[in-house]
């Protein structure tokens with residue numbers, strides 16, 4: 001926890017510590033009712049109510065009516081006026097941009113298709129235009145944007161914003177992605193791998209929020225994993241941790257963009273994944289396969305299930321190395337639900353050691369198609385000084401109230 005440490009025993013420092021507890025809980029979850037705040041902080045309902053009133057008066061939080069479990073409740077969020085952030089996810093074939101406030105509430109959002117093997121310059125131009133356009137739509141300007149979190153489907157050296165392995169994302173090599181976008185928008189940009197962002201979102205707000213050690217697996221045009229150890233995303237030395245798309249699954253397979261042979265990415269998500277359907281179904285896209293599988297098409301369900309098995313084999317290796325409590329499965333192929341998840345789960349459970357505490361949980365994403373975008377927004381919020389400003393303002397309340 002940032003901010004000042006309270007001095008033990010003094011009345012005002014106890015208040016300050018209680019205020020800090022409440023602000024930390026609201027920062028982490030975006031918005032909580034007063035009853036939920038009581039549960040999250042261990043404070044009494046009366047104390048929560050008093051402190052929330054103080055924080056509202058200081059302009060740090062806002063309260064509005066909502067409904068929880070069919071009953072009316074007061075939702076407490078970080079005040080909207082404290083600033084906006086943008087989250088951006090660039091995929092192999094699409095781009096998504098969202099604008100949110102410090103309470104994690106998305107206030108504008110749009111997606112655009114991208115051509116195959118899109119180039120970094122034109123794609124970041126589109127990102128910049130879309131960010132400005134979304135801000136205009138909500139009547140805000142660039143000055144109100146504190147920062148931008150950007151996810152890409154490749155390993156990233158977060159210190160330099162450079163994609164750390166050449167050939168994985170063609171047209172994006174040797175470009176300081178963060179610097180290029182910063183130049184266009186004159187706002188700070190923070191870049192990370194998309195699976196790391198999915199992991200950050202699921203472990204903060206989604207399916208793995210109750211555990212300390214978890215893995216997020218995104219299965220789309222490529223497959224990537226984000227590793228969370230002790231509640232923090234583990235990126236590794238050069239941002240390569242969890243790059244399971246480049247684990248070899250077929251020693252005699254196709255040569256991958258990374259230069260190795262038979263990587264998982266050459267088998268799942270790409271052209272080789274769609275090829276078995278060509279004779280029976282014609283030329284399908286990944287989206288088509290997801291849609292037909294959900295409509296019950298047996299051929300499409302077959303290739304998705306095969307993908308689940310091979311991804312599960314690779315994830316089992318990762319799980320053996322890391323011993324996570326929970327594996328969260330997301331990405332576009334996860335939109336087929338159990339068609340992907342069941343064979344993936346079975347492959348993981350069959351290949352990992354059975355411990356006497358509890359088997360590893362293999363669960364679907366709770367944030368759905370929004371996991372990575374939510375992670376990009378969280379990255380922007382955590383990297384900008386908005387939370388520091390809240391802490392400073394809260395610490396400043398001591399003199400006024402205490």
Ligand SMILES: [Zn+2]
Nearest residue numbers: 246256258263
């Ligand atoms: Zn590879």
